[in-house]
Amino acid sequence: MRTENPKKTSPAGIPAGVIRRLPLYHRYLSDLAQREVERVSSRELAARMKMSASQLRQDLSWFGSFGQQGYGYRVDDLLTAVNRILGLNTTNRMVLIGAGYLGRALINYENFYRKGFLLTAIFDHDPQKIGKSINGLVVKDVAELGDFLHEQSVEIGIITVPDFAAQEIADLLVEGGVKGIWNFAPVSLKVPDDVCVEHVHISESLMVLSFKINQRASARDHG
Amino acid sequence: MRTENPKKTSPAGIPAGVIRRLPLYHRYLSDLAQREVERVSSRELAARMKMSASQLRQDLSWFGSFGQQGYGYRVDDLLTAVNRILGLNTTNRMVLIGAGYLGRALINYENFYRKGFLLTAIFDHDPQKIGKSINGLVVKDVAELGDFLHEQSVEIGIITVPDFAAQEIADLLVEGGVKGIWNFAPVSLKVPDDVCVEHVHISESLMVLSFKINQRASARDHG
Numbered sequence: 001m002r003t004e005n006p007k008k009t010s011p012a013g014i015p016a017g018v019i020r021r022l023p024l025y026h027r028y029l030s031d032l033a034q035r036e037v038e039r040v041s042s043r044e045l046a047a048r049m050k051m052s053a054s055q056l057r058q059d060l061s062w063f064g065s066f067g068q069q070g071y072g073y074r075v076d077d078l079l080t081a082v083n084r085i086l087g088l089n090t091t092n093r094m095v096l097i098g099a100g101y102l103g104r105a106l107i108n109y110e111n112f113y114r115k116g117f118l119l120t121a122i123f124d125h126d127p128q129k130i131g132k133s134i135n136g137l138v139v140k141d142v143a144e145l146g147d148f149l150h151e152q153s154v155e156i157g158i159i160t161v162p163d164f165a166a167q168e169i170a171d172l173l174v175e176g177g178v179k180g181i182w183n184f185a186p187v188s189l190k191v192p193d194d195v196c197v198e199h200v201h202i203s204e205s206l207m208v209l210s211f212k213i214n215q216r217a218s219a220r221d222h223g
Numbered sequence: 224m225r226t227e228n229p230k231k232t233s234p235a236g237i238p239a240g241v242i243r244r245l246p247l248y249h250r251y252l253s254d255l256a257q258r259e260v261e262r263v264s265s266r267e268l269a270a271r272m273k274m275s276a277s278q279l280r281q282d283l284s285w286f287g288s289f290g291q292q293g294y295g296y297r298v299d300d301l302l303t304a305v306n307r308i309l310g311l312n313t314t315n316r317m318v319l320i321g322a323g324y325l326g327r328a329l330i331n332y333e334n335f336y337r338k339g340f341l342l343t344a345i346f347d348h349d350p351q352k353i354g355k356s357i358n359g360l361v362v363k364d365v366a367e368l369g370d371f372l373h374e375q376s377v378e379i380g381i382i383t384v385p386d387f388a389a390q391e392i393a394d395l396l397v398e399g400g401v402k403g404i405w406n407f408a409p410v411s412l413k414v415p416d417d418v419c420v421e422h423v424h425i426s427e428s429l430m431v432l433s434f435k436i437n438q439r440a441s442a443r444d445h446g
Binding site: 014019020022023024026027085086087088092100101102104105106108109112115116117155156179180181182194196197198200201202203204205206207208209210211212213214215216217 | 243250309328339379420421436
């Protein structure tokens with residue numbers, strides 16, 4: 001069974017904080033590349049990331065050797081490195097199970113397709129949904145999931161089913177050889193060590209907002 | 224304009240890591256309370272939280288004085304404290320703008336209503352959606368949002384509109400006096416200092432998953 005690394009570092013030793021900032025680097029560098037900016041100084045990029053230039057240089061040292069004193073970083077070199085680290089230089093094939101509102105929201109989220117992710121199939125157990133087309137993909141019967149995974153190479157399974165069904169789907173995904181599960185069901189999944197799980201805690205983020213509001217209110221009252 | 228606190232602590236000085244763990248404490252303690260467990264040892268709670276007992280005690284010291292050497296913590300005392308810190312001891316009134324798939328997924332997410340959050344109105348600009356009922360609430364015209372907020376007390380605005388419309392909605396929410404914005408649009412919002420924003424970065428979490436898969440694969444190849 002999967003256990004959290006107590007040191008909160010990745011297999012390659014990159015600290016969790018750096019990992020969490022990787023998508024931000026990706027976003028800012030993609031934005032610069034799109035605007036055909038060729039070079040960016042560590043000061044400028046650090047300001048965008050709301051961190052110090054020295055912290056930024058420390059982050060980037062995990063990705064390789066970049067930049068030249070006084071010349072800044074080449075945007076495309078950095079972006080290529082960030083893409084490689086994020087695994088976005090190859091296509092990640094995905095299946096989605098659970099074509100409810102959340103599932104549909106993800107299916108329609110075109111941003112993914114620009115970022116190295118390809119949704120190859122959608123599954124549901126509801127006869128009302130099976131056979132219907134969503135964004136060009138016909139919804140398949142979840143009973144066919146096992147066979148599909150044995151025939152096709154799929155890296156990522158997206159779980160958007162209700163919590164009580166999530167573990168059963170996770171077991172099917174694991175058996176089918178996926179490398180990672182993107183889990184939106186509000187439940188912890190048991191998977192073998194070699195399968196990665198990224199859990200999207202939607203309601204926890206609302207609690208954090210409530211906390212911030214509450215703290216700010218008490219700071220006002222007592223401050 | 225809002226700026227990130229460089230020390231990554233809340234107004235009351237609680238470290239960001241502790242804040243991120245608060246919803247987890249809430250989840251585990253609610254679970255224990257539901258099973259009518261009266262006391263929990265720091266060792267047991269720490270094991271659930273996948274942290275050391277001493278780190279747990281350090282976390283809890285931010286919330287007040289709890290526990291008695293050798294007797295563990297009273298579950299209901301701890302839960303009450305966590306609820307108070309999270310602002311869940313009062314009802315947070317919310318409006319949602321954008322009744323697309325993601326908006327509907329949130330509207331139908333009943334967990335919120337058990338946790339101190341109350342959705343009071345839904346807005347959209349689409350004439351096809353305005354007037355329709357979703358989960359017992361009639362979708363209102365977004366043109367009425369400003370008036371609604373001036374008449375009703377609302378703490379939180381949920382933004383599930385496309386990115387190009389998000390800032391405009393945020394401005395209306397701020398003008399209407401909300402204290403916090405729960406933003407699902409993939410865009411940074413500019414709001415005054417006294418309004419909290421919690422941004423749910425859905426696609427960033429997918430990138431982190433891709434990163435983990437990629438790291439694990441290269442650890443296998445080179446390990």
